[in-house]
Amino acid sequence: MAAERADAARNRQSILRAVEELLAEQGPEHVSLDSVAARAGVGKGTVFRRFGSRTGLFQDLLAERAARIRAAIDSGPPPLGPSAPPRDRLLGFLDELAKLAAKNITLIAAHEQACAADKHQDPTYQRWHDHVTRLIRQVRPDTDAEFVAHLLLASFEGELVRHITDHGGVKRLRTAVRDLARRIVPE
Amino acid sequence: MAAERADAARNRQSILRAVEELLAEQGPEHVSLDSVAARAGVGKGTVFRRFGSRTGLFQDLLAERAARIRAAIDSGPPPLGPSAPPRDRLLGFLDELAKLAAKNITLIAAHEQACAADKHQDPTYQRWHDHVTRLIRQVRPDTDAEFVAHLLLASFEGELVRHITDHGGVKRLRTAVRDLARRIVPE
């Protein structure tokens, strides 16, 4: 496939920025295809063609925000990178996610709502789940790692994050997740 | 408030039955106010007046299905009832929920989707969360009980339940939840 045309690339950026702005200014429910298109100064058809659906908008934006963590996991230094012991990697990863979630509550809420019954299909979620599952298996092979990984990731569900950080800040979330993970995956 | 008029009571039942049937036959996304009204043989306005919104439909139905467990907790025999030791009550309660969730996957999925950002507001969810939080506090006062209770209840999220029971049946779900709870709330 040839490179994206220059105007197409420009529009993609405008659209993603528009989504960010609308999320920040008006909350998830006001991010409709129409409003995004209007804000980005493009037609509705363009938004749809680029991102496939409203859902795709949030998936792409989340992937962008999660890119740093992804890179750190694939080839970064400890504790996230592959050279660290699995238990440290797990705790480190969850801590990073906690920080990410706290910083992006609105996006995460929007993402969840839009994905609805498809959460498990989202590429970013799949990557996270896969990573956590593998790490749990390495440390505690006697666990239903797949299930436990889903539950640990549920710590970052939008409404929960909002509630916890509203009463105790990011610190409470990070502490709670870490304590929980330590119990679930003892050394 | 006076007793419900006979026709109103009849309609309430028709509507709930219609929701059940549509859920079973066509899945959550086909349960619209229109389709429910048509199936129940009443007008749309009637559905709305009875249940307030689409969400109310699922909340009421879930409350109905959960009534047995609720009664058992409030005044039943061990291990659910108040006379059992807290840790047994917790494990017993989660086990009951696992069975309930497995039997009502479709309803739960519909309920979640409809409640969207309001899960924490649902009376049934609040009751469950409250119960779990109290029990955890009694057994392990050093825990962020509120947070952990939310996570434990996330075990019964629709998509997760579907995935787990599709590969391992109710048994896998019950085992996984029990093992997890035992680790999170050790004696």
Place this chain on the structure above:
DNA sequence: ACATCAAGCGGACTATCGGTCCGCCTATGG
């Protein structure tokens, strides 16, 4: 520079759905 044309674009259009409203109907109580 220019011709060519596929890729990209825009926004009108459709379908659907949650929720509202109001005039008609009927169960109930006296």
Place this chain on the structure above:
DNA sequence: CCATAGGCGGACCGATAGTCCGCTTGATGT
């Protein structure tokens, strides 16, 4: 049997996700 409060139904509204197609424009070869 009558009066009436409450219930009823379905037309109506506004919003929104997603579709479609004729027009425009950036990339490319000469």
